[in-house]
Amino acid sequence: MCNHSTGVTCTIYPERPDACARWYCLWRRIGALPDELRPDRSGVIFALEKSSPAAAAREGACIVGRAVDGEQAFERWEATEAFAMFVREGSLPVWRVSGDTAILLNPGNQDVPQRPC
Ligand code: SF4
Numbered sequence: 001m002c003n004h005s006t007g008v009t010c011t012i013y014p015e016r017p018d019a020c021a022r023w024y025c026l027w028r029r030i031g032a033l034p035d036e037l038r039p040d041r042s043g044v045i046f047a048l049e050k051s052s053p054a055a056a057a058r059e060g061a062c063i064v065g066r067a068v069d070g071e072q073a074f075e076r077w078e079a080t081e082a083f084a085m086f087v088r089e090g091s092l093p094v095w096r097v098s099g100d101t102a103i104l105l106n107p108g109n110q111d112v113p114q115r116p117c
Pocket residue numbers: 002003004005006009010011012013016017020
C-alpha cells in the first residue's frame with residue numbers, strides 16, 4: 001500500500017504524482033462495467049498490468065482483480081461476473097489476488113499457435 005493512502009483515499013490527491021493521475025482501473029476504462037463494480041463499492045480493483053502478480057508465472061500483460069479489503073469481496077455477484085467476463089474473453093491471463101495469494105483463473109491464449117501468413 002502506498003504511504004499516502006489511508007486505505008480509502010489519497011492524502012495528497014491534488015498533488016499526486018503524474019503516474020497516479022494518468023492511471024485508470026478497468027472500471028474507468030470499460031464503460032460496460034456496472035456501477036456496482038466501482039472499486040469502492042465492490043471491494044475489487046480490476047486493472048491491466050504489465051507483469052504477472054506471481055513470481056513463478058510467465059511475464060507479460062494480464063488482467064488482475066485485487067481485493068481491496070479482504071477476499072470476501074470475491075464472493076459478491078459483481079466481482080464473480082466480472083472475473084467470468086474476463087475469463088470468457090480469454091485473450092489475456094486473468095489473476096485473482098488477495099494479499100499475498102495470487103490465483104491464475106485463465107492462462108490466456110498466448111500459447112495458441114499463430115497461423116502462418
Ligand atoms: S493516488 Fe498515488 S499517491 Fe495517492 S494514495 Fe494512490 S498511489 Fe499513493
